[in-house]
Amino acid sequence: MAFPCLDKLEKKTQDLSNSCNIEDDNISSLDAGPEPSYSYVQTGFKLYKSDKPIFLDNGGYLPEYEVAYETWGQLNAAKDNLVLIHTGLSASSHAKSQPDNTKPGWWEDFIGSGKYIDTDKYFVVCTNVLGGCYGSTGPSSRDPANGEIYATRFPIITVNDMVRAQRELIRNVFEVSKIHASVGASMGGMQSLAYAWEFPDEVNKIVSISGCARSHPYSIALRHTQRQVLMSDPNWKRGFYYGGVPPHVGMKLAREIATVTYRSGPEWEYRFGRNRADDSRPPALCPDFLVETYLDHAGEKFCLEYDANSLLYVSKAMDLFDLSSSNRSKALQKRTATEQSWNSQNNISESHSVPPEPYKEKVGSATVTPEESLEDLRNGISKISHKDVLVIGVESDILFPVWQQREIADVLMQNNTTGDIRYFELGTNISNYGHDTFLLSLDHIGPPVRDFLG
Template identity: 60%
Template structure:
């Protein structure tokens, strides 16, 4: 149906160069005074964090005393804690990066064959950290590839060498949904991650230094191609199943599209076939608060204080999207942590203290640059045919670049392209009225002819056509706000429109789960039960 006129953003692009190019080509100024003022401002900006840290090391922060003030100044223990941690990490920074980002013993696959990435980057070699459970049968036909969420390691279940419980501990094992009496389960840490697989914190073999933000942009498909290099090394020609939840659900679909002849069936839980504005916006916000932390240092923080403050805030934002409103109403309500004390601007309500604890606990457990790269790969995810055609064209254009790398031939780089690879508008975004004939399809605007609200986009149908003969389980949760249930309905209806007659779609209502997006980690009965039944 048609909708009233709406406002959309349009931009006039210009080129924004990197910091290196700005230093090489200083911008002209109108007056020397303005130059001096700008330089002084920049100098002051860069000095403030260092002075704050030095002061925190030297002595505790004291509240300003104002003579004659009507009210005393508030205390900010939450900020004191951040400054104290920065001071502590500063004293330890000479011993190397903090922390080590490890989950214990795991297996390692090393590929010396270069990997061409979708957007033109090249990994000359790479590692894949992985763990396995169960036994591979003689024909190597019982393997299940388990894909992880954004920040998960390969440690989905405990092993003899690492007895710590894994992130899907209750779902893997004898008689469990991923039954190790039947299946050989493989779980990897994705490339771009920080738990043993090659990522921004890894060493670039070209110069012996950490990649940091010299690491190339990734896609879900890049991660899947690296995983299938591992399968090749294990001699596994065809998977019994590809299984994943959240980002793993996206990877599972991508694996099916890229390697449809090598997957017997697939499971996608709380995932999507293309990222949508809300989830992109939330991940963008997380990246922004992280990158605004002065300690991030444009990604080159490995020999200093990590951006733990930005990571803490990013995790708090993420946690808001992982759980649901109904659960929090029951769990926290409007209760305050200590009703006997007056309100404070620091965490005060129970929900605030919960988020504060979640952020504090996680801020040193995951590499900040990995968060940036892996979350951006989620944003770029789109299995629609138009996007696939564009990426295939980019890959084709870069095939010569990969061959030259293999031959050891230096490829002349486009200096302008290397230094100025981001476009931003000259002026703030302007609002423009959107034509009235726009219609809404499953929450996505489509111009042109009116579409049935239950009809999946033809572009997506064409993109998922390789899955027309692959049995699929698609599961969603009504209380999920990060990957809403309509996105799983879109996957299921699109698969059916490809001609796939073996699609199982399950949606858990709020009467079955109030845990939102995190349901896939918690619900052994409904999520685990559905997976076990589907796998057979």
Template identity: 80%
Template sequence: MIAWKGLGTSKNFKMLKLSTIKFSTARITHKPISTTKITNNGSNPQMAFPCLDKLEQKTQVLSGSCNIEGNVNSLENGPEPSYSFVQTGFKTYKSHKPIFFDHGGYLPEYEIAYETWGQLNAEKDNIILVHTGLSASSHAKSQVDNEKPGWWEKFIGSGKYLDTDKYFIICTNVLGGCYGSTGPSSKDPANNDYYGTRFPIITVNDMVRAQRELIRDEFGVSKIHASIGASMGGMQSLAYAWEFPDEVEKVISISGCARSHPYSIALRHTQRQVLMSDPNWNRGFYYDKIPPHIGMKLAREIATITYRSGPEWEYRFGRNRADDSKSPALCPDFLVETYLDHAGEKFCLEYDANSLLYVSKAMDLFDLSSSNREKALKTRKSTEDEFFNHTPTSQSTSVPPEPYQEKKTSATVTPEESLQDLKNGLEKIAHKDVMVVGVESDILFPVWQQREIFDVLSSIENKERNLKYFELGTDISNYGHDTFLLSIDHFGPAVKDFLG
């Protein structure tokens, strides 16, 4: 029997790579799958659905109602490496102090998983903090305790773009994640039960405040040389500077933004809704039960579409089918469909479903506008006061009681007012050295979002800073959002030069 355990914080945690099992009747014995069969007296035979059979077989495997025979097959096709066995090799920082969140709620204590490369110099002024994307672990680069290639393997190292001969590189698994840091799959010390959806809503700014505690307590450092990241990591790199403007020298945001926009929010919303619609999600309490692997698979397929670009799909797959000799099917049939199916299958049990929900929501909530940060600070201070004064929390997680109605933009704020609000917020980091990297083929974080960061900072007068913008056009890369993983030689030299 295979028991599902929450992806969590144990250094010794190991999970069978179920997402890569080849499901075939020759290798799996299982109970008959109940399907509605159409009698043979119809005009046409019933279509086969091997993709659904495979999902049902996996559910039976996870419930312990069938046995696996043979070896587990490894799938390693994709820009982001598999993390099923990246559960060792990191160090853990534990804070016994509570951390309070922007939207209410707190953790009485927490852990942050991290890995390092290079050496901290005597002056302790050569730290570069690397921030991860949504689903990445702290394993950005191979190291002695874990020799498996990291997600930025070729970007970090001796003589590379993040030069370990010169800098001390630190990368963490974000708070709310599931690769060693405290998240929904961790246990609440108050009742020794999984947090599940009792975990508070978290923001990117909450994440970087936890990282700062690690930097200060574990390494005794109050200032870092650079904050760098791509995708959600680009958000974190800006947020770290915003939270601690006097504690970072340089900021590099790659394929990020200064605030999430409706298009990106909508894309992540659909992923969460698909995942939460899986009955096995069980409103977040699936630990030690069958995990919502079908919802996770489909959510990852939607996400994968946003990570690449249309031109790359055309070049890589075209309209080619997997097997032209067979009749078209409703299961994966075109090559692009088989690729998405593979990507979802590879990921569905490698990442905690609740972490996906919480971390993606944190991306939606990201906004460095002045009004947003002022509101967050007020809420966080209120929660902190309630905690130390031992008064009940007033946190509410209910949705608005009124049904949805279309609202005119003019009834809230104009685009001009919104842009000014963002400018007021970014004034806090306008004196910093900032480099922004954009990718023209990116559809998840459209390039105008990176241009917005640069344009707003440029509009704030400051002669002392070093402000750079670097863009990869479609003549260089059509990898879309995944460019930061696949085209490092095209933007890496500019990053290395900016770091000095």
């Protein structure tokens, strides 16, 4: 039996070793569908550089860092029309085309003149997250202490760490003391809530689409499998692959697993059914069904576009996300201790940006009941329950199941005193695009966002 899929991977490894350029095959099953643009863009952005350290939730710090950003529209004289857009895991700051980069962005038809986020009214800012690989400081950046690439010496980060870096950009570059809205979907929905949680007096409105208030075991398990596949690639080399062959096989397979979670079974049933790519050929163990060729090409397209270590770190940040009172209290204690040590120059040297104790995995059962856990979340999120919040859920989403968005709305409404809490849900009769609905069903996601922003 022939294995052309394995032959292709082996050839790619050899070509990469020889520093050759690789061209992706054109697979019709991918190109024929309404695929979202994740916009792997590494040009056209501006950089904000902080010479001050950022202290991190899990200990450790970055002595300096950069945040890549792009803007659309104009900041008004009152500086009260800024809308901050937060990205999903793999997106760059390029949410929309602009003069320095005319390539369509990942929310191209959502942002612009007269569109759902109207640049005639709002000054729109989008950043690449801390830990990413599209301009912002991440594992592929160089440690200023020794000039070497961080790799897996980079400290573990959280979603709240990301938004504190964004806030420095907003305050220092644009001199804005209160943004009109914090808007995001997927991991961006986490960031949108986290930004308001960290700075409740500096946000007017909050929009969380297909997000959550805390990561749950199901989504954590899915991301765990992706990381394990990636880390098992012999070319990963415990993160120190820079300058050599990247772990493209692990990245390809991790992206295939992720792609399964981004869409829905009903959509694939309608789009691919049980159709094979070529009925004239005998069944094969390599991609054979149309849905297999789709996943194969999706993984192949992504595997060299995104830094493998950034995938590990950013996906781990998603796992760690939790706005429960106990979790945020622990994070504050760790961050404060690190900052105090840095200020006194005790225990931390300029070359030591990683946490003083290695990250440890803990094996065991839950120590609190579901009721206690929910009360913990309710106490934590009460910090923003007085704000105006729009939560949007998608019934066909399997990565962030719709009950997670209902949970956000429920705990906010239970604590609400003066805020305008809205919940909007897209049923399967409207969209079967799953988690990618926020990228593909813009005419269904857009109207409630536009109405909420005012």
